[in-house]
Amino acid sequence: MAKSAKKTAKKGTKFSFINELHESILKAATVAKNGEVRVKRADLKKAIEDTFTTGVRAAAKGERVRFPVIGAIVRREVKARKAGKGVNPFTGEPMTIKARPASQKPRWSFPKTLKETFANKKNW
Numbered sequence: 001m002a003k004s005a006k007k008t009a010k011k012g013t014k015f016s017f018i019n020e021l022h023e024s025i026l027k028a029a030t031v032a033k034n035g036e037v038r039v040k041r042a043d044l045k046k047a048i049e050d051t052f053t054t055g056v057r058a059a060a061k062g063e064r065v066r067f068p069v070i071g072a073i074v075r076r077e078v079k080a081r082k083a084g085k086g087v088n089p090f091t092g093e094p095m096t097i098k099a100r101p102a103s104q105k106p107r108w109s110f111p112k113t114l115k116e117t118f119a120n121k122k123n124w
Helices: 002-009 017-028 041-060 112-119
Strands: 065-067 071-078 084-087 094-097 103-109
Touching: 017 041, 017 065, 041 065, 041 071, 041 103
Parallel strands: none
Antiparallel strands: 065 071, 071 103, 084 094
C-alpha cells in the first residue's frame, strides 16, 4: 500500500476510489491451490475502510472526491459571523448570539439518480 499512497500523495494526481480499492484488494487476495482467488473478510473490510479514509483526507485537502453510486464529498468554506443580539423565540427575552470564526466543513452531495430514486413514491 506504500506505493499507492505515494501515488495519491503526489501533487496533480486525483484520488480515484475505484483504483485505490482495487489495489488494496489485489494486495490482500491470495490464490488457493485449485486456482481460486480468496480474500479474507477482515482484509476486505480493512481495504474498504482505508480507501474511504484516504478519500476523506484527500477531500479535506480541497479535492472533490467521488464515491461511485453514493455521491461525492468536498470541503466547504464557512464564512465568519459577527456576534449579535437576538430574541429567544420561546421566552421572548433578549439574548446574545456568539461570534463564529471562519471554518471549513465537509459537504456531501448525492448523484441525480439517487435523488430521483428517493423522490419516486413507487420505491417507498
